[in-house]
Amino acid sequence: MSDNDPNDAAAAVDEARLWQRHEDMAQHGLTPRGGVNRQAFSEEDRAARRTMIAWAQALDCTLATDEIGNLYIRRAGRDKKAAPVVTGSHLDSQPTGGKYDGAYGVLAGMEALAAMRDAGIETKRPIEVVAWSNEEGSRFEPGGMGSAVFARDMRLADLLPARDPDGTALGDALARTLEATAEVPHRDSGFLIAAYVEAHIEQGPRLEAAGLPIGVVTGIQGQHNYEITVTGTEAHAGTTPQRDRRDALQSAVAIIAALGDLMHDETDTLRFTVGRMDVQPGSHNTVPGHVAFTIDLRHPDGAELDRRGDAIEGVCQAHVGPCDVVVHRLNAVAPTRFDPKVIETVQHWADALDFSNMLIASGAGHDAMFVAKLCPAGMIFVPCEKGISHNEAEAATPADLAAGARVLTACLVDLANRV
């Protein structure tokens, strides 16, 4: 056993400390029902960043932030010029989200740094924890912005005009966020990364059903996001004959019903969701003149995903009736296959630390899918109760969170000394 044995680092993971930090972090945006509302670049997000900075300073780590607000916490390695091994996830949440989605990956990374310090571990490469900005996209669309800008998959200049439902521009909210951490030095995004491992709750039911604490993630299904805008004419509900109406809501309903047929899948592999729908002017006795709704479409097979996605425009035009429809594809992310070396490393340490585990594909998108375009990448899943996520009832156990953090810690030490 050397001074830098990953087993020693993993053993130093402190389950109680990790659990308490989830409780502490959840105070930023805690909801009355025990969930979290900490949307990107909000006051709650800024408070979460301040907490991260305090924790990083207590670990004698160095800090940096980039142009999209990604926050980096770096533990030095022996080779100061070597590219870092990176872990992390996101601190923003859904409007009715839970305490673990995203936050777990960041806090497990911080626990890994603390465990390495406690165990006196020194690595060849530096190790960095990153909190990627705006993964959820619930306030400013599209999601995955921080990691996508890092990976040059999105351009910052294209994103700045995006507005939240209250009309606030992303550029303004981002500027306020960067001002709130003005003492943190700037670093340009897109720097070289040696390897990336992200820990996350599964957000699905399979690990819990199998009774396993660790999922070794093989990849992420592809995802397209669309915004559909239907325009008709506002009119009086009592006097306007049906034949004279251009009712944007009725057209939207016809389109969504037809899209449901288009998206039918006997194998139940395709994921088709209309999550947001805005009806204007929203008066019970006025025919709606304007409807906007979103489509979230996912499939593990890229060709099948493209085939279904490409058919949306035609279905919209065919069923819009007397109204007008505009189909805007917000983003399209191909399926991700993680790096075999990283998958093997995660599986090795799960086995070595005696955590039963399974190979698993991710249904949800994660920052790792953008980072995987730049470097060898992988993910570690831990179970969440009943697979419930994007919900204030999201729950996980201290033991499972610690198990994932131990596997993560061992992987980081191993990768930072080996690759």
Next chain:
Amino acid sequence: MSDNDPNDAAAAVDEARLWQRHEDMAQHGLTPRGGVNRQAFSEEDRAARRTMIAWAQALDCTLATDEIGNLYIRRAGRDKKAAPVVTGSHLDSQPTGGKYDGAYGVLAGMEALAAMRDAGIETKRPIEVVAWSNEEGSRFEPGGMGSAVFARDMRLADLLPARDPDGTALGDALARTLEATAEVPHRDSGFLIAAYVEAHIEQGPRLEAAGLPIGVVTGIQGQHNYEITVTGTEAHAGTTPQRDRRDALQSAVAIIAALGDLMHDETDTLRFTVGRMDVQPGSHNTVPGHVAFTIDLRHPDGAELDRRGDAIEGVCQAHVGPCDVVVHRLNAVAPTRFDPKVIETVQHWADALDFSNMLIASGAGHDAMFVAKLCPAGMIFVPCEKGISHNEAEAATPADLAAGARVLTACLVDLANRV
């Protein structure tokens, strides 16, 4: 010709004064596109009431307000104990409404009082102008509250807990409104009325198409309003299989599509509108757990209206799929047939004043439909451009507004001396 000739009163109507008062009133809630947003019991509504009070005081009229905030402006008659002849309409508007819907009926009534004063007219019965509260129902449902409470068709206690989309209770907004006119004496609603005539823009295209300035209104179609609530389960859009979903939006879409079939009408007489739809939590990557939408249903035949309305619950239950649905009927107003004597009086004075006219049924609901349960009632329509209403583009001409006010003035003087 006597001192109390209705012709003299009608001739004293001042087209320019009436037009200017529409412009003045529209300042309370004027929108950038030249429409009006003056919703019930809002700050803008309170400002409109203050303007009405000032105008009433300049005419030496007496004021009163009742428990639901209906505002009464009374010109004394010779017989102080006689029940008044009443005219009026409402000052509240749709969120993207126009300058004439409702306001015209109140301002034409005020112009009638001014014309009577200018012409030195004295009537046997008092004449009152009323501004009924919350006719539109766009902020607090259901609409027609002021006149319905007056007619004992709704109970105030049942309405007070209603909340606007921001969560403000009707009781609180009403209390603030009554405080803002605290100097106006209280009078209980439901007092005896001798006859009621309401002037209004047509809100439909028929008078304009026929080239006629006056519509003699024979009745109002019946109307039911419903709120439908669909409850499912919030879930992650990427990980939740379709078979495990309880997607409230997809269930709502299936219900609305099926209701469209139920409400099909070859004669295009039925009016079926889903005007408001709220989807929660409203994130593009979360399966919606809650959808609420409204139904506005109208037909001139009461039996047919009841038959269609009674079938809504069954269709909702049959198409809700894995979610739960609750159907709440907010109100049901049977078709109204106006009093033959009032219809004849309106037609007589339109002819006598040389305004070409036609008999016409109202597609829109009006306060007159509640008042008609209490006393002989009728309405006078004037054209609006292209029939457009509940829209900021709503328009009418000074000449048509004045024509309607002249017919109204003659009818009021005639009725106040005759009945």
